[in-house]
Amino acid sequence: MVSPLPGAVGVSGLRVYDWPAADGLCGGSPHVHLTCAEAYVVVAGEGSVQTLTGDGFAETPLRPGTVAWFTPGxxxxxxxxxxxxxxxxxxxxxxxxxxxxxxxxxxPEILADPEAYGWAAALRPDREVAARRRRDLALEGFAVLRERLSGGDPTALHDFYRSAVRLKEKLFGEWEERWRTGALAEAERTGEHLSRLRDGDIGHLTEAAVHRLEPPPERAFGMCGRLDTYPLE
Structure with a gap:
């Protein structure tokens, strides 16, 4: 069995889409994570990440060696x-x-309809065509949110967050179980190791092992680009 990555994090290689959008910029689909922080380690190329938060719109430059991260929401x-x-x-x-x-x-009208959202987010039948379509549709909503925030409307993000929560609320039980058996279990294991070390127990050190993952055979069409995903399950 492959051990979880340190801290039960996930790692992927991402080659950001070079497809131009209506505003002339190339890139991926705007989206939000409800429970997960995300970090970028830039390996090659240059670009940026545009963000919307309670502080408004911002753009963070990305170049080789940059590490940038952000929290849920x-x-x-x-x-x-x-x-x-x-x-x-x-x-x-x-x-x-x-x-x-x-x-x-x-x-908003798509976020309010789970069936419409599922159809818009799906990668079918042609994955690249569908990925471009959903990227452009997400940019429409992103532009509206950015305009509302720039206009001083503080409810813009709250409206979007509430819609996002309604879309995903049926999954919260499954997510909690994944967290308990993943990140929480890994954190608790560190506590167990510390307790054992205090007692002079070196048992877990004698179980040391090395793990290795091969690159996936095919890159997936992700939200922001072509993904080299490394599943551990």
Whole structure:
């Protein structure tokens, strides 16, 4: 059995989409995570991440060597500035993002209808065409949110967050179980190790092991780009 990555994080390689959008910028689909923080380690290329929070709109430059991260609730859009933006993504709570802990910034009428949202978010029948379509649809909603925030409307984010929670509320039980058996269990294991060390018990040290994962055979169409995912389950 493969051991969880340190801290039960998730790791993916991300090559950000170089598809131009209506505003002339290339990049991915704006979205938000409800329970997971996310970190970027830039490997190659240059670009930025546009974000919407209670502080308004911001843009963080990304270049090789940059490490940038943000907490749950940060609406984010990756911009591929030179066409070669390549990032290692570290996700809190491995397993939760794959279990649906992300919501696209689709227009309000789609967010209000779970069936319409599911159709808009799906990658079918042509995955690249569908990924482009949902990216453009998410940009429509992102533009509206950005305009409302810029206009001084403090309810813009709250409205979006409430819609996102309603969309995902049936999954919260499954998410909690993944957290308990993943990140929480790993944190508690550290406490157990500390207790054993205080008692002079070296048992867990004698169980040391090395793990290795091979690159996946095919890159997936993710929210922000082509993903090299490393599933541990």
């Amino acid at each position: 940060t609406i984010h859009r990756l911009i591929n500035g030179d066409g070669g933006l390549h990032i290692v993504v570290i996700m809190q709570n491995s397993g939760l993002p794959e279990a649906g802990d992300a919501v696209f910034t689709f227009p």
